[in-house]
Amino acid sequence: MNVLVLGSGNIGSVAAEDLANSKSSIEVVIADNDEEKARTVAENIGAKNLSSMKIDVTKRNRLIETLKQFDLAMGFLPGDLGHLLAEACVEAHRDLVDVSFGPENIMELNVAACKAGSTIVPDCGLAPGISNVLIGQSVSKLDRVKKVHAMVGGLPEKPVPPLNYVITWSPDSLIDEYTRKARIIRNGQMVEVDALTGIEELMFPELGRLEAFYTDGLRTLLYTLRDVEEMWEKTLRYLGHAEKINTLRALGFFDDKKITADNASIEPRKFTAKILQRALSDPKQRDVVALRTEVSGTKNNKQVTYSYDMLDFQDSKRNITAMARTTAYPASIVAQLILNGKIEEKGVVPPEKIGMKTETFGLFMQELKKRGIDIKEKHSEGNQIGQSRIR
């Protein structure tokens, strides 16, 4: 069996290493448009069954020919390239596990993927990703689902002034997340709300008081879970972050339209991205990832709530951030479940579907635990969620 890992950044390299180490009979090739970067990553990992190659995913025909030489592909590409890869995998009749965060609705590829016999698992990282698996499991236990909540955040271990946040990804993507409308379900209807609204405070074990606010992250759940009264994703931050970001937004620092100052014309959001990059970067800060899912509904005519809490810390010994761990490992685990024949379903298979099946859910959780990612389950009778204080 051989796997093509596309993208040799922080996440792709951790996934390639995990996959190569999982079974010596799996041949792994890590590919990047930057050939040198891919080679260096492969050399640093130093596994016998891992090599590297150059790839340009915008060269469609060559990409399809390359994919045909592999059993499965894993995508760790920028959001604007993810869909190209998914389409190419369908055309090559190959399976894909992907974590890219593109604007397209991946569900539209379902029929073509079924016909091609491809298994396409999109959004298979942290959130979307682990969150969907947990929500899928909770949903499968209920007769009727009423409310679905996902809360997730990548944070520094301690609040770091001035925004109590350290940037570990692209500041442009952060501004995107904070300005894109969030699609949520309210009273059974999909509505769009402003990001950074719906702020509530909650306690998170070991981290203390956090705040949560709407961001756009439900993605496939908007299509796979029907007849839900309420469903939203919120981003977790230390207290005070949202108000400060909202101040920047209200002042116009995230605007698109160029303004002229100091004899130069500049888009405020691009300027602000530079300012945030400089002010919020601190490689010495260790990161932590917090995730909570809550699903409530009825079972045997009783109100029940199933919730999961996950808290993951940076692997300082191996210098792998919590964000890389919790994004790369679920993708690697799901790829192995496909290769081992545990996931046989064809078409677009969002991670919530993996969570809905007892066997695959159990294997997924077991593999996460092996990698030190421990998720606590809690269930309670009565509708306990939705009681957080809304400001």
Next chain:
Amino acid sequence: MNVLVLGSGNIGSVAAEDLANSKSSIEVVIADNDEEKARTVAENIGAKNLSSMKIDVTKRNRLIETLKQFDLAMGFLPGDLGHLLAEACVEAHRDLVDVSFGPENIMELNVAACKAGSTIVPDCGLAPGISNVLIGQSVSKLDRVKKVHAMVGGLPEKPVPPLNYVITWSPDSLIDEYTRKARIIRNGQMVEVDALTGIEELMFPELGRLEAFYTDGLRTLLYTLRDVEEMWEKTLRYLGHAEKINTLRALGFFDDKKITADNASIEPRKFTAKILQRALSDPKQRDVVALRTEVSGTKNNKQVTYSYDMLDFQDSKRNITAMARTTAYPASIVAQLILNGKIEEKGVVPPEKIGMKTETFGLFMQELKKRGIDIKEKHSEGNQIGQSRIR
């Protein structure tokens, strides 16, 4: 008698009108580098004893010759031109009442002004200005002065999000005020502290809870009041303003050093000035000016505190802001006191000296009251100040 008013902006035009209306025997000429602007202002005021002219204060010799044709000059120029005017007045042996806020130490002109027989009243606006007069009066009543506090703010009538503030002057000057070190007296020594620190909350009649923080505004008081234990000026804002401004500062939005983004290089503070200009301008908002001075010390071996509160509202009928009223009227009043022979002292005469003399203080307050600027005096035994909650 004739007076040359230099600068035909919001403040200069209000002062010129007040002066022209005060006595028909005073001939007033309003002058500006923008001749058309000065003419329009004079025409709009429409007083028989008011005319206009062009002036370029950077042409030193011509400025001096012009000044010699007048009994007194009033300066409403940008900070970087104020000192030029003061020097020219001394050279022309003429009197000056000035409100410009320049970096120079005006006290250094004292000897030359005395020799020339000129009366130079600097900083004769709101604060410095009215605040100095009130502090001077309080100081004159004490045997020994311990603490001197001045708090002042130009605010919208109600807090206006996102910064609870509306900009009524140059955003560059606002950023200057917020980034320039504040010189204060602490334990009898002059020290520099960061602006926007020392935040305390206080109640202000009719406005409610405000916050106050250090800004650099003591100016001549640093030289005229000696042997004081503690002296500071703080700026008043609605609650929450300072924290948001401090966030912008901490993120680097007020930095001088250019950064490059969107193919353009730009100084963050200049970019931010544009953003603030756009986001905080709202001509429909009526303004209000709040001022409090507190001076405590001993009198007949008892602790005494003298304080003054002033709250002034926009003159909506005549469309004159509270800021223009409280800056232009003190200058016009002091100019009239000089013309009427009530202020005879030569040299640099800071407004606190006008406040220290019972007669000139009384006349000053009486004239402010005629213009609707009502200042409440309070005095109490025991050291009541310094009890505000410091965050």
